[in-house]
Amino acid sequence: MEINSIRRQKRRTDRLNLYVDGEFRLTIAAEVAVRRGLRPGHALDEAELTALAEEDARWRARESALRLLSYRQRSENEIRRRLASRHFDPATVETCIDHLKAASLLDDEAFAIAFCRDRLRSRPSGRARLAVELRAKGVRDDVAREALDQIFSSEGQDELELARQAAHKFTRPRNIDALRLRRRLYGFLSRRGFSADTIAAVMEESAPAS
Incomplete structure (x- = not known):
């Protein structure tokens, strides 16, 4: 032929x-x-x-x-x-x-770090939420852990400060009593992946003075 x-x-x-x-x-x-x-x-x-x-x-x-x-x-x-x-x-x-x-055009660790940085700029979240999102992207757990260590340790991201930023963006419903408001804020921050201790600290700071 x-x-x-x-x-x-x-x-x-x-x-x-x-x-x-x-x-x-x-x-x-x-x-x-x-x-x-x-x-x-x-x-x-x-x-x-x-x-x-x-x-x-x-x-x-x-x-x-x-x-x-x-x-x-x-x-x-x-x-x-x-x-x-x-x-x-x-x-x-x-x-x-x-x-x-x-060719260094595909690197899951570099992707994970860039993803976390971008997410924290646009949508402050806790380490646990970021880990879930990286897993959904197909990033291996060990690679995700290394990236999160880089973000929260080496780069000094503070989860408490991120939780404060997230709480500041929380839309507070009108005509709702203080207890229900606190429950909703707790659920909001929990869904963002913040730990119970971090959420408690933020809610303590935001509690009205007696």
């Missing part, structure tokens, strides 16, 4: 249609074609066509992942789930993940 024609797509100029023995057989990235040295008259067999399709799948997976990462940092598991949802096979997904990690 040999390639008779290589035609660039009109809408996707980075994609090429390959015609083999007079029939359309495959669409691949122009980058893959250049890397493989493909040209009209190039002889190939079914095994090489299969290899081209697999290489193109790896290229498409990488491009999809890079587009996702161009918007914001993401966890390894987020990228894995998104690529799987786009019907890339597991081997292609793992190859892509390995490539991104080797």
